[in-house]
Amino acid sequence: MIHSSRSRALLAIVAAGVEFGTPSFADAPPTEAAKEGAKVLYQKGRREQDARDFPAAVRDYSAAYELTHNAGVLFYRGQCYQAKAEKDKAVDDYKAFLAFAANAKAPDEGLRLRADEASRALAGLEPEVTAEKARAAKAKADEEERAKAAANEEAARKGVEAEAAKRAAAAAVSGNGNGSGNERAAIQLTAPAIAPAAEAPPQKAPVYKKWWLWTTVGAVVVAGAGVGLGIGLAPPAAPPFDRQAATIPVSF
8 A cells, every 4th residue: 555655654653553552442451461462463464464465464463452452453454354355344344443533532643544544445345345245135035035946846746746646556446446435436536437338239130141031932943943844844735626616527
């Protein structure tokens, strides 16, 4: 981060204030040993931040804050979180630092400078964090909705399969004649009624297959043959007798 000469001087004053434990503690004042340990960790964090080793700087700033609860450290830790794109944590640190700065009994120029910078950073980060949280919430809701729809679909599929299996089992029991009366009645109610096929009327034998027809035909043929034969073998009939012709004398 590039600062003007005035800003650098003010930041140096601020750093000195943080290091040496100016009245910036929310709880009871820490022991001298705790303050010395926090000072060492804070200075180490500053070097790591300047070297852009933000994870290491966050680790040492956090350890320094645990020893003294000096909220001035949170301003620098917030910068490191912002550089790491952990925007929600940066917002929390900037807000905590601004609350500390607003309640400071004797704010100096360095404190006001850091408060202004934290306010500007917060103004840019908060809308982004809000939008990201909204997107995350929507993605979670969509995922839950998809999971719910999939569960309902699976339950419906299992219900259909169970009903089909139940019907198949009932049909099998009915086919074996082992089903109860209620089961058979239920199957009969659901099964479509099939009318029995009408029996075809018995077919009459044709006339030419009747025995009496051929017996009669045979008798007629035999009789006809006898008559014809008798006619053919009989002597020729005498001419009709004429009484008048009999009385005419024969001449020689």
